[in-house]
Amino acid sequence: MSAKRLVQLTVNGKSYERFVEARLTLADFLRNELDLTGTHLGCEHGVCGACTILFNGNAVRSCLLLAVQANGADIMTVEGLARNGELHPLQRAFQDQHALQCGFCTPGFLMTAFAFLKEFPHPTEDQAREAISGNICRCTGYQPIVEAVLQASEKTASERK
Amino acid sequence: MKPAAFEYFAPATVDETIELLSAHGEDAKILAGGQSLMPLMNLRLARPRVVIDINPVSALDYVRIGPRNELCIGALTRQRSLEQSALVKERNPLLAAAMPLIGHFQIRNRGTIGGSVVHADPAAELPAVTLALGAEFVAKSAAAERVIPAAGFFLEYMTTALRPTELLTEIRLLPLRAGCGWAIEEVARRRGDFAIVGVVALLQVGEAGLCEDARLALFGVSERPVRAERGEQVLLGNGPEPKAFAAAAQAVVDELDPVSDVHASGEYRREAAAFLMKKALHAALARARGERVDER
Numbered sequence: 001m002s003a004k005r006l007v008q009l010t011v012n013g014k015s016y017e018r019f020v021e022a023r024l025t026l027a028d029f030l031r032n033e034l035d036l037t038g039t040h041l042g043c044e045h046g047v048c049g050a051c052t053i054l055f056n057g058n059a060v061r062s063c064l065l066l067a068v069q070a071n072g073a074d075i076m077t078v079e080g081l082a083r084n085g086e087l088h089p090l091q092r093a094f095q096d097q098h099a100l101q102c103g104f105c106t107p108g109f110l111m112t113a114f115a116f117l118k119e120f121p122h123p124t125e126d127q128a129r130e131a132i133s134g135n136i137c138r139c140t141g142y143q144p145i146v147e148a149v150l151q152a153s154e155k156t157a158s159e160r161k
Numbered sequence: 162m163k164p165a166a167f168e169y170f171a172p173a174t175v176d177e178t179i180e181l182l183s184a185h186g187e188d189a190k191i192l193a194g195g196q197s198l199m200p201l202m203n204l205r206l207a208r209p210r211v212v213i214d215i216n217p218v219s220a221l222d223y224v225r226i227g228p229r230n231e232l233c234i235g236a237l238t239r240q241r242s243l244e245q246s247a248l249v250k251e252r253n254p255l256l257a258a259a260m261p262l263i264g265h266f267q268i269r270n271r272g273t274i275g276g277s278v279v280h281a282d283p284a285a286e287l288p289a290v291t292l293a294l295g296a297e298f299v300a301k302s303a304a305a306e307r308v309i310p311a312a313g314f315f316l317e318y319m320t321t322a323l324r325p326t327e328l329l330t331e332i333r334l335l336p337l338r339a340g341c342g343w344a345i346e347e348v349a350r351r352r353g354d355f356a357i358v359g360v361v362a363l364l365q366v367g368e369a370g371l372c373e374d375a376r377l378a379l380f381g382v383s384e385r386p387v388r389a390e391r392g393e394q395v396l397l398g399n400g401p402e403p404k405a406f407a408a409a410a411q412a413v414v415d416e417l418d419p420v421s422d423v424h425a426s427g428e429y430r431r432e433a434a435a436f437l438m439k440k441a442l443h444a445a446l447a448r449a450r451g452e453r454v455d456e457r
Contacts, residue, residue, distance in 0.1 A: 005169070022169030022212070025203070044162040045200035049267065058241075058270040064199040065271075068169060069216060112267065133352040134265025 007071045011036065012080030020067045027051040029067035030077060038078040038107050042136070049135030052108040053077050059115035078107035081114065089155035090114055090148070099148035101139035108135050113149045123153055164202040171214040175301065178215055178328055183303045185211045186325045192216070193237055193276035196268050221275070221330060224248050231297075232256075232334040236275025241266065243274060253334055255294065255343040255363070258456050259286045262345065265353045275329045281319050281385065284355040288315055289380035290345065291332065292388060293361040299331040300324075308333075318384040338374075341365050342449025344441035347380075348433050350424070356381045357425045358433045360413075362441040364401065366449050372396040377409070377438065382419040382430055389413040392438070401446045403439075410438040 004019040011034060018033050027044075030036045030053070042048035044063045051062040054076040081088035087095070090113055100106045109132060116123070116131040123131070128149045129142075137145065172178045182189060190209035192198055193216070201207035215221065221237035224246050232252045234243070243249050244260035263269055263277070263286055277287040278298065291298075296311040300323055314322050323329060337343070347359030358381045365374035375396040377389040392413035399405045419430035444454045 021166070023164040023166050025163070025199075028163070044203050046196060046268065047200075049265075052267055055270075059267045060270050061196075061267055063203065064195050066169075066195075066199075066214075068171070069195075069214060116266075130352065131266070134267050 005068050007067050009070050009073050011075045022068050024067045025063050026065040026067050026070050027062035036077050036079050040107050050105050050108040052111040059112055078110050090152040093148040093152035097144040097148040099144040105137045117153055165208045168211045171217050173217045179303050181213050182326045189213050194272040196272040197280045230336050234332045236329045237273050240269035240272045259290045259345050262286050279329050281315050281321050283385050284381040289361050289378045289386035292386045293376045293378035294334050297333040300327040301330045302327045315385040342445035344444035346437040346441045358430045360437045360441045362445045364445040382417050391416050406439050406442040410435045413438050
């Protein structure tokens with residue numbers, strides 16, 4: 001029953017190969033097998049959004065996927081945002097707007113906002129609020145997060161031309 | 162907060178899936194989008210001995226038009242694809258409008274239409290929407306394929322007519338008649354939460370200006386999604402007036418006996434259901450008349 005299965009996948013452009021138990025969640029796989037601990041686990045039942053990653057380009061809860069389901073997948077985690085030591089415009093915007101206090105929820109917000117801005121490069125404030133409605137911040141500070149998403153929308157949009 | 166051990170299969174075809182279901186029956190759980198099953202497994206409220214992951218069965222991910230001009234939707238079609246499908250928006254705007262109410266976009270990126278109806282959470286949107294639309298559910302087993310009408314599909318709390326050896330393969334929705342008005346309304350504590358109460362209304366006004374057909378359904382008020390037939394009867398043959406809508410909404414809630422729980426009292430649910438039903442009927446009428454109604 002605990003027979004291990006091979007998982008081959010790409011995370012942030014790098015290929016990995018591991019043998020894992022079927023019951024291992026993708027979130028635990030990223031954290032414990034690949035040491036990519038930027039992906040955080042809050043509730044582990046799909047409610048808080050802290051574990052949000054991109055799975056073949058789509059924002060998903062990594063606590064609700066099994067690692068074995070990611071075989072062959074292309075994954076992006078929060079560690080994939082910064083390039084050559086340069087913060088991604090979204091991360092810079094979070095810093096500028098003080099959009100984090102304790103920072104626990106931040107990786108989930110960043111990945112959610114990243115996926116959202118790819119689809120809606122020029123969102124309204126209402127759209128930005130709707131987009132982050134599936135992520136919970138317990139320090140309370142949604143207003144600066146909305147402002148950060150809006151600030152980043154300008155930059156990501158201009159980068160994409 | 163981690164799933165218990167299980168035996169894992171990831172079949173690539175419907176036939177392989179059915180073979181596995183025949184072999185494991187009650188011991189097996191089908192894993193589709195995983196947005197309900199995985200939380201249950203993480204919390205160990207569900208400890209299936211066998212998990213059959215149908216995500217590789219890409220043949221169950223489609224939206225197409227069938228021979229009766231009906232919308233045929235593969236059970237594995239993601240809620241997000243239905244939300245974005247031009248075909249769904251054109252053929253069944255009610256289904257399209259229900260999608261953004263389900264969880265959050267990260268949930269809908271994985272969640273499937275088949276998974277939602279089979280999970281049959283009484284507070285979920287899709288069971289009530291498919292019930293109001295008179296959907297047909299195609300169930301396949303090794304022995305046969307059968308079509309289960311929505312009226313006989315949702316049996317009780319998180320229980321459907323699907324047998325342990327059957328796989329839901331397709332959801333069929335007959336086309337709405339021209340000029341059919343529709344609406345879905347709900348109250349939830351926070352955006353994306355399960356609804357405390359929700360209603361679905363379909364309204365057809367004839368040439369004489371009277372209600373020819375009405376289909377009303379509710380979610381979050383019972384152990385399963387419910388059709389409100391007495392409310393429908395009140396509307397039939399009457400003019401689509403505010404008075405008739407109020408009488409219908411009253412008839413709807415007279416039939417209800419919702420439970421009180423941590424989210425809301427039964428009394429609140431009845432009040433909210435009556436309010437939402439009136440609102441939905443007005444919105445459905447406006448759409449039947451071709452007026453624009455803002456969603457959300």
